[in-house]
Amino acid sequence: xxxxxxxxxxxxxxxxxxxxxxxxxxxxxxxxxxxxxxxxxxxxxxxxxxxxxxxxxxxxxxxxxxxxxxxxxxxxxxxxxxxxxxxxxxxxxxxxxxxxxxxxxxxxxxxxxxxxxxxxxxxxxxxxxxxxxxxxxxxxxxxxxxxxxxxxxxxxxxxxxxxxxxxxxxxxxxxxxxxxxxxxxxxxxxxxxxxxxxxxxxxxxxxxxxxxxxxxxxxxxxxxxxxxxxxxxxxxxxxxxxxxxxxxxxxxxxxxxxxxxxxxxxxxxxxxxxxxxxxxxxxxxxxxxxxxxxxxxxxxxxxxxxxxxxxxxxxxxxxxxxxxxxxxxxxxxxxxxxxxxxxxxxxxxxxxxxxxxxxxxxxxxxxxxxxxxxxxxxxxxxxxxxxxxxxxxxxxxxxxxxxxxxxxxxxxxxxxxxxxxxxxxxxxxxxxxxxxxxxxxxxxxxxxxxxxxxxxxxxxxxxxxxxxxxxxxxxxxxxxxxxxxxxxxxxxxxxxxxxxxxxxxxxxxxxxxxxxxxxxxxxxxxxx
Numbered sequence: 250x251x252x253x254x255x256x257x258x259x260x261x262x263x264x265x266x267x268x269x270x271x272x273x274x275x276x277x278x279x280x281x282x283x284x285x286x287x288x289x290x291x292x293x294x295x296x297x298x299x300x301x302x303x304x305x306x307x308x309x310x311x312x313x314x315x316x317x318x319x320x321x322x323x324x325x326x327x328x329x330x331x332x333x334x335x336x337x338x339x340x341x342x343x344x345x346x347x348x349x350x351x352x353x354x355x356x357x358x359x360x361x362x363x364x365x366x367x368x369x370x371x372x373x374x375x376x377x378x379x380x381x382x383x384x385x386x387x388x389x390x391x392x393x394x395x396x397x398x399x400x401x402x403x404x405x406x407x408x409x410x411x412x413x414x415x416x417x418x419x420x421x422x423x424x425x426x427x428x429x430x431x432x433x434x435x436x437x438x439x440x441x442x443x444x445x446x447x448x449x450x451x452x453x454x455x456x457x458x459x460x461x462x463x464x465x466x467x468x469x470x471x472x473x474x475x476x477x478x479x480x481x482x483x484x485x486x487x488x489x490x491x492x493x494x495x496x497x498x499x500x501x502x503x504x505x506x507x508x509x510x511x512x513x514x515x516x517x518x519x520x521x522x523x524x525x526x527x528x529x530x531x532x533x534x535x536x537x538x539x540x541x542x543x544x545x546x547x548x549x550x551x552x553x554x555x556x557x558x559x560x561x562x563x564x565x566x567x568x569x570x571x572x573x574x575x576x577x578x579x580x581x582x583x584x585x586x587x588x589x590x591x592x593x594x595x596x597x598x599x600x601x602x603x604x605x606x607x608x609x610x611x612x613x614x615x616x617x618x619x620x621x622x623x624x625x626x627x628x629x630x631x632x633x634x635x636x637x638x639x640x641x642x643x644x645x646x647x648x649x650x651x652x653x654x655x656x657x658x659x660x661x662x663x664x665x666x667x668x669x670x671x672x673x674x675x676x677x678x679x680x681x682x683x684x685x686x687x688x689x690x691x692x693x694x695x696x697x698x699x700x701x702x703x704x705x706x707x708x709x710x711x712x713x714x715x716x717x718x719x720x721x722x723x724x725x726x727x728x729x730x731x732x733x734x735x736x737x738x739x740x741x742x743x744x745x746x747x748x749x750x751x752x753x754x755x756x757x758x759x760x761x762x763x764x765x766x767x768x769x770x771x772x773x774x775x776x777x
Contacts (some may be wrong), residue, residue, distance in 0.1 A: 296599035311530030329616040337627040355653040387629040390642035393420040409545040414533040420473040466538040531586035534569040581620040581637040
């Protein structure tokens with residue numbers, strides 16, 4: 250019995266010894282085997298090709314660190330559309346200013362919100378609250394809801410980075426059951442063009458259906474975002490941390506502080522209206538439509554590189570908007586970004602060309618427009634024109650503007666405007682009458698000063714003319730000249746204003762009898 254047990258133990262040891270080298274050799278072979286990956290051959294103009302071209306520059310950074318080099322390398326085109334100054338109240342400079350009619354309560358409240366938002370001393374929370382109130386007051390039919398403190402992902406190939414783009418406020422499209430939980434006035438978004446959609450109607454089968462991909466992506470797509478330009482400047486200045494120095498020496502660590510200040514200065518764009526950070530925000534907003542918020546997976550299929558027909562789930566062109574506020578000029582700046590499908594596919598597959606336009610143009614164009622906030626009347630229409638009907642839910646055409654009054658108040662307002670117009674015209678007529686009387690009075694004084702009063706002797710001042718001359722009234726009327734006689738020195742068709750200047754020897758002439766005649770005497774003789 251013991252011999253059988255001993256023999257079985259020896260056989261087991263032999264088996265263990267024989268199998269151990271075999272497993273070790275397999276592990277060694279696995280460890281030494283290299284994983285074979287297909288080589289990447291980026292197309293010209295792709296993201297990989299761009300990063301290879303700018304290999305000495307750090308382009309693969311977070312959006313807050315984007316500079317003008319990113320705008321140039323991505324070939325993003327900015328287009329200045331000028332200012333939207335009208336509609337606005339027309340001021341007649343020919344009429345004297347008159348007190349305007351009293352605004353209604355709605356206009357007064359909206360104007361107060363605008364003033365709070367534009368005030369540099371207002372707290373950030375107060376600014377955001379005012380912005381939300383006057384946007385909902387201007388455009389009650391907006392097909393989107395506002396949300397504050399939004400953090401969006403940024404996708405690059407198969408990787409995505411959470412909280413890469415931070416925005417103080419964003420407006421997203423909502424369905425019929427969506428409510429503005431983030432705003433003070435909670436109301437259903439019944440005006441949304443996607444109001445006939447619901448969460449129940451989009452099942453898992455519908456998610457995979459290519460015929461509804463665009464409707465699915467547009468259901469909660471961001472349409473508009475607000476960027477605080479002053480806060481962005483503050484973040485750039487305080488972005489890089491400086492370690493303190495020794496307590497008994499250079500505590501502020503001047504060398505490192507100077508280097509970090511140079512790094513922060515490099516982030517400031519050459520033109521503040523063409524900020525590279527706006528480019529990153531528009532790209533992130535466009536990507537939100539085509540990627541899952543939970544898993545980060547894309548919801549579309551890349552278009553084939555050959556001439557095959559595009560899939561029903563292919564990506565499409567997107568138009569998104571961002572606006573900011575210029576506190577120095579008191580202007581809104583509205584950016585409208587048109588991002589092509591090939592540009593978005595270039596970020597989904599960095600080996601693909603970003604711009605595949607037939608004319609060789611850029612696939613991402615950004616047009617920006619300035620909208621002055623003053624005067625208040627007409628701001629709703631000016632801002633609505635810049636944002637577009639897709640965001641505001643209404644079209645604004647024509648020179649008219651809203652006075653925020655109902656029908657009864659509007660009739661009273663128009664009557665008040667007519668009364669103010671009549672009052673301005675009355676003041677203008679009275680002012681013209683006063684000026685006319687003053688002019689006539691000054692003219693009469695000049696006449697009396699020049700010719701004296703009632704034919705009395707007038708002595709010219711030698712200091713004024715340099716020629717002391719005494720003018721005496723004639724004893725009798727001068728004789729009439731016969732036809733054909735020489736009429737030297739006769740001045741015809743004269744008016745009193747021609748003689749306001751100082752007299753000279755040309756005013757004197759000789760008659761037939763050799764008597765000296767003044768111009769005033771000729772007037773009396775010829776009935777002038």
